[in-house]
Amino acid sequence: xxxxxxxxSLLRARTSEKWRSYPDDVLPLFVAEMDYPLxxxxxxxxxxxxxxxxxxxxxxxxxxxxxxxxxxxxxxxxQVDPGQVGTTTDVSVAIVETLRRVIQPGDAVVINPPVYPPxxxxxxxxxxxxxxxxxxxxxxxxxxxxxxxxHAFAGGARAFLLCNPHNPxxxxxxxxxxxxxxxxxxxxxxxxxxxxxxAPLTHTDGAFTPYLSVSPExxxxxxxxxxxxxxxxxxxxxxxxMVTASERMRPVVAGMxxxxxxxxxxxxxxxxxxxxSDAEAWLDGVIAAVEANRSxxxxxxxxxxxxxxxxxxxxxxxxxxxxxxxxxxDDPAAAALERAxxxxxxxxxxxxxxxxxxxxxxxxxxxxxxxxxxxxxxK
Ligand SMILES: Cc1ncc(COP(=O)(O)O)c(C=O)c1O
Numbered sequence: 281x282x283x284x285x286x287x288x289s290l291l292r293a294r295t296s297e298k299w300r301s302y303p304d305d306v307l308p309l310f311v312a313e314m315d316y317p318l319x320x321x322x323x324x325x326x327x328x329x330x331x332x333x334x335x336x337x338x339x340x341x342x343x344x345x346x347x348x349x350x351x352x353x354x355x356x357x358x359q360v361d362p363g364q365v366g367t368t369t370d371v372s373v374a375i376v377e378t379l380r381r382v383i384q385p386g387d388a389v390v391i392n393p394p395v396y397p398p399x400x401x402x403x404x405x406x407x408x409x410x411x412x413x414x415x416x417x418x419x420x421x422x423x424x425x426x427x428x429x430x431h432a433f434a435g436g437a438r439a440f441l442l443c444n445p446h447n448p449x450x451x452x453x454x455x456x457x458x459x460x461x462x463x464x465x466x467x468x469x470x471x472x473x474x475x476x477x478x479a480p481l482t483h484t485d486g487a488f489t490p491y492l493s494v495s496p497e498x499x500x501x502x503x504x505x506x507x508x509x510x511x512x513x514x515x516x517x518x519x520x521x522m523v524t525a526s527e528r529m530r531p532v533v534a535g536m537x538x539x540x541x542x543x544x545x546x547x548x549x550x551x552x553x554x555x556x557s558d559a560e561a562w563l564d565g566v567i568a569a570v571e572a573n574r575s576x577x578x579x580x581x582x583x584x585x586x587x588x589x590x591x592x593x594x595x596x597x598x599x600x601x602x603x604x605x606x607x608x609x610d611d612p613a614a615a616a617l618e619r620a621x622x623x624x625x626x627x628x629x630x631x632x633x634x635x636x637x638x639x640x641x642x643x644x645x646x647x648x649x650x651x652x653x654x655x656x657x658x659k
Pocket of ligand 1: 312373447475507509510520
């Protein structure tokens, strides 16, 4: 299915963060929202729910667990036990609610910068202290620092907040690394909260591996938190999933007060069921559009801004751009906004490793992407 971004005239009528944070002369390529129109089965399901005034609390019996299990099986060959799927408001809430049940106040929680900025806030919100084990980069690309992780786990870290695929790098963690993480986590008694919200957007040349699928040790130590919010652009509808796969981890989610579950939005749940069950053709269309923009961005940078470092991601629609050779300072996004009227996400928010970097969201039309790079090049 062909999926094309809405024109700017329609996009500017949206009232979400992406479209209301800056004046109209700024091209917004910062927050992770996509410019594609909603998948028709999702739009229909939500509109029908509104039309029948089905806007109460989520029901005790619903289809979300089966819908996600079906999707996970078809997409990744991962067998999810629908009896071990819980829901809550969004992935951020899922992270805090799971994390606070596997740590004691003051415990260290490992994160891998450069990483999704809210991780730095969600860990203390859950009572933990963020312990940074940066990702490493070699000739074959990004990878987890297994020695650094072992050192942190042996030093007393009680949990690991993993990002797979990784935001902002669009890097799906390798099965080999995940297997090694699970062994270490089991050895040192560390709980792994695996944020897999970008997984549905894995590219055709990327390989996503669900943490809970890699080994018995992973199932003993892990909880997957995920949502249809990134894959189908449903962040405003508020519904996320928490998945366990062992008797050891089951009570962490199953034992949550019912209120955590009730905070799932009814419309979010209805939309997510439609996404996981009926909107895979749309998702494949988005992936094709995103992959085309991923390559287009490489060409545009090569011809117009050759000093910018860019490694094409293998998942999602975020580009981690290295401006250090251009001398745009620690926060190139500030210069981009001021002088080129392009809003990027500031690299330093992703941790100290982000100095001199900015994140660009290319889930837009090729025209908007072209215009953004021309503006940056003319700066
Ligand atoms: C890695 C990661 N986790 C969580 C979220 C937030 O998800 P939600 O809107 O469901 O809280 C995002 C949003 O971009 C993300 O990139």
